[in-house]
Amino acid sequence: xxxxxxxxxxxDYALFTRPEMKAERVSYDVxxxxxxxxxxxxxxxxxxxxxVIDKVHVLNEIRFTNIRRNEVSEKASxxxxxxxMKGAQKPLYISVVDNRQQRAAMVLKDVDYVIEAHFExxxxxxxxxxxxxxxxxxxxxRLRQGQYxxxxxxxxxxxxxxxxxxxxxGDIPKSALSGKRRVGWMLYDFDFSNLRDIRPTFFEAxxxxxxxxxxxxxxxx
Numbered sequence: 469x470x471x472x473x474x475x476x477x478x479x480d481y482a483l484f485t486r487p488e489m490k491a492e493r494v495s496y497d498v499x500x501x502x503x504x505x506x507x508x509x510x511x512x513x514x515x516x517x518x519x520v521i522d523k524v525h526v527l528n529e530i531r532f533t534n535i536r537r538n539e540v541s542e543k544a545s546x547x548x549x550x551x552x553m554k555g556a557q558k559p560l561y562i563s564v565v566d567n568r569q570q571r572a573a574m575v576l577k578d579v580d581y582v583i584e585a586h587f588e589x590x591x592x593x594x595x596x597x598x599x600x601x602x603x604x605x606x607x608x609x610r611l612r613q614g615q616y617x618x619x620x621x622x623x624x625x626x627x628x629x630x631x632x633x634x635x636x637x638g639d640i641p642k643s644a645l646s647g648k649r650r651v652g653w654m655l656y657d658f659d660f661s662n663l664r665d666i667r668p669t670f671f672e673a674x675x676x677x678x679x680x681x682x683x684x685x686x687x688x689x
Contacts, residue, residue, distance in 0.1 A: 471604035472522070472586035474634040475611065476641075477507055481535075482576040482622035487655065487668065493537075493573040495623065497530050498675070501682055502657040503623055504583045507631060510620040512607040515593040524680045525582035527643050533577045537626070540567040579622060582640050608633070643678025650674055656687045 477499075484496040484503050501521040508519045540562055552560045587603065610616065611633040620629040634640060651673035659667045669687040673680055 471600055472584065473508075473604075473607060473611070474582060474584050474637055474640065475508070476632045476634055477504075477579075477581045477583060477620075477622070478630045478632075479579055479622045479627055480577070481533075481627045482579045483573060483627060484576075484623045484655075492571055493575075495532070495574060495576050496654055497576075497651050498526050498654075498673070498680065499524060499579070499581055499583075499622070500655045502655060504581075504585070505657065507583070507620040507629055508585055510618050511616045511631060512603075512610050513617060514603060516590055516595065516598045517587040517603050518590050519585055519587050521583060521585050521682050523582075523584040523682060525584075525640060525643055526645060526675065526678045526680070527580040527582065527641055528578055529644050531577045532574050535573055535575055536570050537573050538564075539569050539571050540564060541569045542567050575627075576622075580641075582634065584637075645675065645678035648674065648676050651680070656685065659689065 482495065482499065483493060484498075484500050485493045486496055501524070504521045504524060505519045542562055544562060548558055549560060552558055587600075587607075589598075589600065611631070614631075616631075619625070620631050621627055622629045653670050654673045656669045656671045659669055667689050669689055671682075671685045671687050
């Protein structure tokens, strides 16, 4: 295991969308490992390292609420973008006014997590000037100073995340949850081994006293 860090992540709302829900968005009960990794990458990302989530502490009771969100009904066309790159005179945007849709969403409310994670070397991107201690110290400094590459969020950009470093694991707050609880199948992350065929991976999540241990998780595609 590489150098590890512990952070506390909080927010008023969160939306970790279940992929089986098509039209209306419904959140998982807790943050997914891929969303947790995304928060750390928002703080510090380099091609030479890969963040790995070890544990997720769910501090608050799991509560849902229903909201309505403005979305667009279309995706940007890759074909249209390629034609514009070749010189075609076409608009390269999606009109929010013409394509706005209002959709319901079931989101999490008052979320509070502690994320334990470490980073590993990406051998093919590791250079002579890279060092594990160097990357670790930069990540610590950025967390202590509240710096990030882009604003960390809780599933979607509408729901910002407050990120704080926990220097001593003895300072991790106790969860309001107790006992064992099966969360069910959840998105774990994406398999980027073949960039032409990126596939999601899933795992069966279990929580004990509010903690999901991911160190020995078995993933499936």
